[in-house]
Amino acid sequence: MLKNVAAVLLDGVHPFELGVVCEVFGMDRSDDGLPVYDFAVVSAEGPGLATHCGFTVSTPHGLERLEEADLIAVPAGEAFSVREFPPELLAALRRAVDRGTRVLSVCSGVFVLAAAGLLDGRRCAVHWHHAEQLARRYPRLQVEPDVLYVDEDPVITSAGTAAGIDACLHLVRKEQGPEVANKLARRMVVPPHRDGGQAQFIERPLPKAPADTVGEVLAWMETHLDQEVTVEQLAARAHMAPRTFARRFRQETGTTPYRWLLRQRVLLAQELLEGTDETMDAIAWRTGFGTAAALRHQFLRALGTTPNAYRRAFRGPRAA
Numbered sequence: 001m002l003k004n005v006a007a008v009l010l011d012g013v014h015p016f017e018l019g020v021v022c023e024v025f026g027m028d029r030s031d032d033g034l035p036v037y038d039f040a041v042v043s044a045e046g047p048g049l050a051t052h053c054g055f056t057v058s059t060p061h062g063l064e065r066l067e068e069a070d071l072i073a074v075p076a077g078e079a080f081s082v083r084e085f086p087p088e089l090l091a092a093l094r095r096a097v098d099r100g101t102r103v104l105s106v107c108s109g110v111f112v113l114a115a116a117g118l119l120d121g122r123r124c125a126v127h128w129h130h131a132e133q134l135a136r137r138y139p140r141l142q143v144e145p146d147v148l149y150v151d152e153d154p155v156i157t158s159a160g161t162a163a164g165i166d167a168c169l170h171l172v173r174k175e176q177g178p179e180v181a182n183k184l185a186r187r188m189v190v191p192p193h194r195d196g197g198q199a200q201f202i203e204r205p206l207p208k209a210p211a212d213t214v215g216e217v218l219a220w221m222e223t224h225l226d227q228e229v230t231v232e233q234l235a236a237r238a239h240m241a242p243r244t245f246a247r248r249f250r251q252e253t254g255t256t257p258y259r260w261l262l263r264q265r266v267l268l269a270q271e272l273l274e275g276t277d278e279t280m281d282a283i284a285w286r287t288g289f290g291t292a293a294a295l296r297h298q299f300l301r302a303l304g305t306t307p308n309a310y311r312r313a314f315r316g317p318r319a320a
Contacts, residue, residue, distance in 0.1 A: 002102075002175040004038045006069040008089065009059070010112070011045050012052050012078030017106040017164055021073040023188060024168040034184055035176060040065050044089040052078040066092045071102045071171070074109035075164075081111055081133050090116040097154055104156040104171065106164035113155060114138040122152040125167075127160030146304060148194060165190055213248045214238055218260075225265050226288045231257055265289060266302045273311040280307060 005025040007018060018041075026039040042061045043049055049057045066072055072093065093103055093116040105113050110126045111134065113119055119141040126134050131145035144150055149158040149167035151174075158167035169192060173181035178192075185192035217238050221229070234257055235245035249257050265287040272283045280292035289295040292307075299307050 002035075002037070002070050002171070004068055004070045005073065006040050006042045006061075006066055006071070007073045007075060008042045008044055008063070008066060009049050009057065009075065010077050010080075010085065010089075011049050012080075013049060013057065014076040014078070014107070015051050015053055015055075016161060017075035017109070018057075020106055020162075020164040020168065021075060021104075024165070024172065024184065025071070025073070029184070029187060032183065032187060034180060034187070040069075042066060044086050063088060063092050066096055066101075069096065069101055071104060072096055073168075074103065074105045074112045076107035076109050076127075076161075080108040081130050081137070085112055085115050093118060100154065102154040102156065102171070104158070104167060106158050106167070107160045110134065110157045111137075113157065114141060118155050119152075119157070122155060123150045124152070124155070124157040125150040125159045125163070126157065127163075129160070166194055169193070212252070213240075214245070214252055217249075218253070221257075221261060222264060225261070225268055226286055228288065229261075261288075262298065263302070266299060269295060269299060269307065270303075270310070273307055274314045283307070 005021075007021045007026075009018065022039075022041075025037045026041075028036050030036050040061045041057070041059045042063065042065045043059050044063060047058055047060065049059075051057060089112070093113065097103060097118055103113060103118060107127045108130055110119070110124055111130075114124070114134065114137070119138065121140060121142075123142045123144050124134075125144050125147050128145055131143050135141070135143040147159065148163040149156060149170060151167075151170065156167055156171060158164045165188070169181050169185055169190075172184060173192075182192045217234055220237060221234070231246055232242050234249075235242040238245050238248075240248065246257065249260070253260055255263075269283055269287045269289075272278055272286065276283075278286070280295060284290055284292045284295040287295065289298060296306055299305075299310070303310065305313075
């Protein structure tokens with residue numbers, strides 16, 4: 001049963017990510033019939049810690065407080081992707097998992113869990129900005145760059161910032177039921193569950209790789225996204241045989257002509273959804289998807305959310 005929660009901090013802690021954990025588990029909402037947790041903020045590096053925003057946090061609790069926790073939360077912190085962590089903290093986290101305690105990271109807090117070896121062979125989530133670095137530094141774990149959180153019980157990891165709220169509410173829902181999680185979400189004025197993942201927030205324009213052979217074709221494709229083209233037609237523009245063109249295209253862009261074109265069309269759809277009032281049919285035509293149904297299908301596959309939901313998220317309720 002989830003009753004005792006500790007948030008463990010390191011120097012440079014991010015206040016918002018710490019606040020997420022405090023808001024879910026550190027507030028007394030018994031007047032609304034919600035559970036009250038035995039909550040503590042724990043320091044892994046002395047009684048006074050600096051935040052990355054310039055103020056300090058002090059707490060009387062040291063690592064010994066982790067020994068009684070049912071859940072240990074690790075908020076993000078400054079330079080977690082490159083710094084080393086206290087061995088005694090990593091050992092305490094390993095002991096906690098061995099005795100059945102859950103651990104939960106918010107954003108770059110996942111680097112602490114990875115350093116402790118708790119993610120070896122497991123899937124995990126992290127802010128998309130850190131995904132490549134996490135996978136490179138800890139090759140034994142499986143990074144899921146598109147999701148808001150991953151539950152690999154007893155280890156739960158979440159993506160950037162507000163995704164920590166999603167992960168915490170998920171854990172409350174799992175332990176204490178949907179009624180408690182929904183009521184808590186209402187008090188916090190957040191959705192009890194968000195559709196889609198962080199794919200819709202990732203900035204990932206196609207890399208500007210040197211394309212000596214197919215560069216002119218790429219430029220033409222970018223300005224003719226509304227047209228249906230075949231590899232044979234593209235190869236003819238490049239004055240190559242289709243198989244030679246396909247091979248050169250992959251060598252110079254890292255992907256196939258179809259996937260390159262599809263990604264560019266989704267990027268254009270995102271721009272039009274954010275910056276115009278055009279209808280779905282008009283956007284589908286301009287991006288080369290043809291129909292609103294085809295646009296919705298490909299958009300959902302690429303970003304994990306629908307065009308309408310994306311427009312509402314990035315333009316507000318008036319866009320609906």
